Amino acid sequence: MTTSDTPVVQITGLGKTYPGAREPALSGVSLSVARGEIVVLLGLSGSGKSTLLRHINGLETPTAGSVVSIGQDVRALKGRELRTLRGRIGFIFQQFELVGPLTVLENVLTGSLSTLRGPRVGTWSYPRESRLKALAHLERVGLLERAYQRADTLSGGQQQRVAIARALMQDPEILLADEPVASLDPESSSQVMSLIREIAAERGLTVVCSLHQVELALGWGDRVVGLRAGEVVLDTPTDDLSKDKVMEIYGRVATTTGELAAIEQELAEVREQLLSEELRKGAHEHELERDLDRGPDSEKS
Amino acid sequence: MTTVQEDRAASVAERVAGIRRPRPRTSTIVSYAVIIGIAVLGVASFLSLDYSVRNIETTFGNISRFVASATPLEWPGWEVTATVQSDGTKTFVTEWAGWDPIRHVGGSIVTTLALVVAGTSLAALLSIPVAYGAARNTSPHPLVMVLCRGIGVVARAIPDVALVVFFAFLWFGAGTLAAIVGVGLHSVGMISKMMADSIEQIDEGPRLAVKATGGSTTQQFWAGVVPQALPAWIAVTLHRADINLRGTVILGFVGVAGLGYDLDDALHAGPSGMRRVIPIVLVIIALCIVFEILSSSIRARLLGVRPTGRGLGDTLVRAAQRRTARTAPAVATGPRADAIAERNQRIESALHRPWDRSRVTTTIWIWLGVAAIAFAYFYADPDVIRLVTGWRFDQVSNEALDRAVWPPNFGSRDWADVVGAVVTTLTVAFAATLMAAIISAIVGPLSARNVAPNGWVRNFFRGVALFVRAVPDLVVAILFILATGFGPQAAALALGVGGVGLLGKLIGDSMEEVPNGPERALAAAGGSRPQVFFSSTVPMSVPSLVSHLMYLLEQNVRAATLLGIVGGGGIGFLLMNALQGRHFDQVVAFLLVIIVMVVVIESVSILIRRALK
Numbered sequence: 001m002t003t004s005d006t007p008v009v010q011i012t013g014l015g016k017t018y019p020g021a022r023e024p025a026l027s028g029v030s031l032s033v034a035r036g037e038i039v040v041l042l043g044l045s046g047s048g049k050s051t052l053l054r055h056i057n058g059l060e061t062p063t064a065g066s067v068v069s070i071g072q073d074v075r076a077l078k079g080r081e082l083r084t085l086r087g088r089i090g091f092i093f094q095q096f097e098l099v100g101p102l103t104v105l106e107n108v109l110t111g112s113l114s115t116l117r118g119p120r121v122g123t124w125s126y127p128r129e130s131r132l133k134a135l136a137h138l139e140r141v142g143l144l145e146r147a148y149q150r151a152d153t154l155s156g157g158q159q160q161r162v163a164i165a166r167a168l169m170q171d172p173e174i175l176l177a178d179e180p181v182a183s184l185d186p187e188s189s190s191q192v193m194s195l196i197r198e199i200a201a202e203r204g205l206t207v208v209c210s211l212h213q214v215e216l217a218l219g220w221g222d223r224v225v226g227l228r229a230g231e232v233v234l235d236t237p238t239d240d241l242s243k244d245k246v247m248e249i250y251g252r253v254a255t256t257t258g259e260l261a262a263i264e265q266e267l268a269e270v271r272e273q274l275l276s277e278e279l280r281k282g283a284h285e286h287e288l289e290r291d292l293d294r295g296p297d298s299e300k301s
Numbered sequence: 302m303t304t305v306q307e308d309r310a311a312s313v314a315e316r317v318a319g320i321r322r323p324r325p326r327t328s329t330i331v332s333y334a335v336i337i338g339i340a341v342l343g344v345a346s347f348l349s350l351d352y353s354v355r356n357i358e359t360t361f362g363n364i365s366r367f368v369a370s371a372t373p374l375e376w377p378g379w380e381v382t383a384t385v386q387s388d389g390t391k392t393f394v395t396e397w398a399g400w401d402p403i404r405h406v407g408g409s410i411v412t413t414l415a416l417v418v419a420g421t422s423l424a425a426l427l428s429i430p431v432a433y434g435a436a437r438n439t440s441p442h443p444l445v446m447v448l449c450r451g452i453g454v455v456a457r458a459i460p461d462v463a464l465v466v467f468f469a470f471l472w473f474g475a476g477t478l479a480a481i482v483g484v485g486l487h488s489v490g491m492i493s494k495m496m497a498d499s500i501e502q503i504d505e506g507p508r509l510a511v512k513a514t515g516g517s518t519t520q521q522f523w524a525g526v527v528p529q530a531l532p533a534w535i536a537v538t539l540h541r542a543d544i545n546l547r548g549t550v551i552l553g554f555v556g557v558a559g560l561g562y563d564l565d566d567a568l569h570a571g572p573s574g575m576r577r578v579i580p581i582v583l584v585i586i587a588l589c590i591v592f593e594i595l596s597s598s599i600r601a602r603l604l605g606v607r608p609t610g611r612g613l614g615d616t617l618v619r620a621a622q623r624r625t626a627r628t629a630p631a632v633a634t635g636p637r638a639d640a641i642a643e644r645n646q647r648i649e650s651a652l653h654r655p656w657d658r659s660r661v662t663t664t665i666w667i668w669l670g671v672a673a674i675a676f677a678y679f680y681a682d683p684d685v686i687r688l689v690t691g692w693r694f695d696q697v698s699n700e701a702l703d704r705a706v707w708p709p710n711f712g713s714r715d716w717a718d719v720v721g722a723v724v725t726t727l728t729v730a731f732a733a734t735l736m737a738a739i740i741s742a743i744v745g746p747l748s749a750r751n752v753a754p755n756g757w758v759r760n761f762f763r764g765v766a767l768f769v770r771a772v773p774d775l776v777v778a779i780l781f782i783l784a785t786g787f788g789p790q791a792a793a794l795a796l797g798v799g800g801v802g803l804l805g806k807l808i809g810d811s812m813e814e815v816p817n818g819p820e821r822a823l824a825a826a827g828g829s830r831p832q833v834f835f836s837s838t839v840p841m842s843v844p845s846l847v848s849h850l851m852y853l854l855e856q857n858v859r860a861a862t863l864l865g866i867v868g869g870g871g872i873g874f875l876l877m878n879a880l881q882g883r884h885f886d887q888v889v890a891f892l893l894v895i896i897v898m899v900v901v902i903e904s905v906s907i908l909i910r911r912a913l914k
Contacts, residue, residue: 059512059513086513089513099528100529110520110525113520114516144651
């Protein structure tokens with residue numbers, strides 16, 4: 001086991017160029033994540049966030065540099081060993097990626113495949129303890145009643161919560177989330193984001209989550225890592241980070257008009273949110289004060 | 302003023318003359334080349350088939366002679382006795398003959414269905430590994446992919462009749478085993494191909510998710526791929542069962558028990574047998590239609606059509622649900638200390654899946670399917686042990702019996718005969734495709750909602766296509782060939798009319814799928830319905846029309862080979878001769894020729910369809 005001092009993810013000089021691509025997807029990325037840290041990868045689409053995440057559990061092979069996850073060199077692993085490592089790392093996808101025709105319960109159970117041998121078809125083919133465990137995880141994400149529904153009959157937010165239960169089924173040490181709320185409405189988004197945060201706190205998980213909304217990232221993570229065109233352009237704890245500073249960096253790193261337009265859009269969204277927050281503040285000042293008193297505590301716990 | 306305008310007109314004309322015309326797109330060239338090619342070859346084939354007045358007269362003579370000998374119909378359960386009167390005419394007396402013949406027909410129906418179900422389910426099972434290896438996204442290695450696709454092509458090219466006869470000798474005296482394995486192996490071709498296609502079309506995301514949790518390749522396949530491809534697999538299997546049912550008629554001609562055998566038997570049983578022919582054919586047609594309705598309604602259900610909930614089954618399910626609701630444990634609501642216990646209780650009770658409607662329906666369908674397959678094997682009772690022991694190699698390799706498989710040779714035929722036979726088969730296929738195309742050019746568009754002048758016309762022509770499709774063309778073609786006593790001409794005619802069911806429907810569908818914006822624009826500009834049709838609908842649907850035409854041609858080549866077996870001439874006829882003489886070396890040689898022919902046609906078709914994209 002690694003001690004708390006050694007980083008749980010250690011990436012050094014990582015480079016990735018897809019075959020046939022002119023520009024590298026990642027170049028010279030170094031990053032180390034401590035146990036229990038909540039890291040947000042921030043960047044526009046195409047900045048290399050997903051590629052970076054997929055290197056951590058070996059879904060991609062680097063063309064340069066090295067990735068060490070939970071003390072193991074991912075590049076050196078193969079077959080059974082690689083699958084065991086993947087079993088210790090949960091992964092949450094933007095599009096949930098549940099197997100639609102299967103029941104919710106069986107989808108959660110697929111999270112335990114790396115600990116089982118051979119193919120499994122049907123809920124009954126998993127051991128009883130696994131089934132109990134899967135149901136407990138479903139209960140945790142508030143979807144126990146949906147256990148035997150087809151996964152594709154659920155709403156997007158519910159599907160993402162099932163995907164979280166599937167990741168929990170792995171008893172992960174690291175949780176990777178690739179734009180987990182990009183396909184969700186605002187309400188489901190905040191539900192899912194706070195669920196991930198709560199679960200991370202309950203289990204002392206290390207979380208690496210990619211996002212493209214500055215606002216969301218600042219309020220949620222302990223540390224923000226900004227990516228642009230496959231390079232790290234920002235790496236700082238969120239404590240001493242004001243939104244303006246991030247936005248400034250975010251704006252500076254954009255070069256093409258398309259990127260700028262996307263940032264403009266985001267700025268407008270942030271402004272709108274700030275405005276509505278201020279309106280709310282005015283209306284329920286006392287309530288807000290109470291919330292603020294409680295807020296940081298509940299987040300730290 | 303006028304001079305200015307004239308000047309401008311002149312300069313525009315000058316500029317127009319200077320415009321370089323861009324090269325037409327490949328898909329356009331290919332489309333028109335295919336249409337012209339099929340038209341030219343079709344006309345040439347049609348002419349070479351020699352539908353002369355004298356031929357037609359002879360055909361009509363043959364038909365009336367056949368009808369005369371086949372009437373009055375002798376339905377199972379009755380007996381027709383003919384007495385020759387003093388003036389030379391015959392009078393017929395129809396008498397009730399008891400239940401035995403009816404029971405016999407019932408037995409034949411069950412036998413036929415059992416063989417179809419057993420053979421098709423075997424194929425469905427064997428198709429899983431073949432499709433796994435043939436699909437681009439699951440294949441473990443490019444070589445495996447080539448191998449599995451090759452298995453599919455060869456399995457499709459070898460008619461099941463040939464396999465059945467060969468296995469009948471290899472496992473001499475093993476009952477229905479040869480028929481089941483023959484049908485099964487042949488069907489692997491189609492089922493594995495369509496299943497591989499549907500595996501290639503799945504959403505890759507869930508599979509990646511299973512991979513990310515640490516699942517092995519096998520686990521990824523079963524957890525991430527199979528659930529998505531399962532409905533398609535069942536649908537294709539049912540569709541194939543449909544086709545195999547029609548095919549058992551031909552199997553009867555080589556001695557496989559069932560309705561086909563009864564038909565063959567009746568054809569060789571003199572005048573009293575001839576009177577049984579049409580009733581048997583009608584029974585076969587009815588069986589095919591009923592089976593098709595059943596299989597297509599199951600397929601529709603698989604594609605997500607939900608029951609309305611008024612039937613007996615739903616009532617039962619609701620009753621069962623009520624009972625579960627009553628017996629469900631009451632959830633205790635206690636003080637906070639009990640919260641954990643209560644949570645565990647809830648989880649524990651969720652361990653057993655409630656018998657809700659979807660579970661009951663799924664369970665019923667699964668057990669019905671299992672029961673049908675089990676019954677089929679039990680009833681057909683193949684001698685399965687022979688699969689592993691008692692292979693009679695002496696029967697297929699004994700040179701003394703002239704039944705050696707190797708080396709393949711054409712027997713008394715030379716290359717010219719064989720090439721001539723292949724040409725005959727292709728002639729039938731091209732002439733049939735042309736005939737179907739011409740009739741479908743009328744039926745197809747008029748059955749499209751956006752082309753037909755009104756709903757009545759549309760429904761009428763849709764009905765025509767549906768009716769032709771419902772009639773098992775292979776069965777009708779066989780009857781037709783028997784009735785007219787003619788080979789290729791009758792085969793081409795039967796396939797040509799039968800093809801309207803497929804092509805008419807496909808044309809109608811693809812014309813309805815054309816984006817209707819341009820049509821509305823032309824109609825808004827004052828175009829008449831025919832003008833809109835020729836200026837917008839047709840140009841926009843040409844690629845899919847050509848693709849359908851090639852698909853029909855492919856089908857017709859296969860069908861023309863099969864019809865040759867029952868007397869339609871061509872390479873199928875040579876194959877049947879060799880089969881009847883048990884000259885397996887010749888059988889192998891002709892099969893190789895058929896495989897090459899089918900592979901060439903399929904490759905050309907694939908190339909053309911790829912160019913159309």
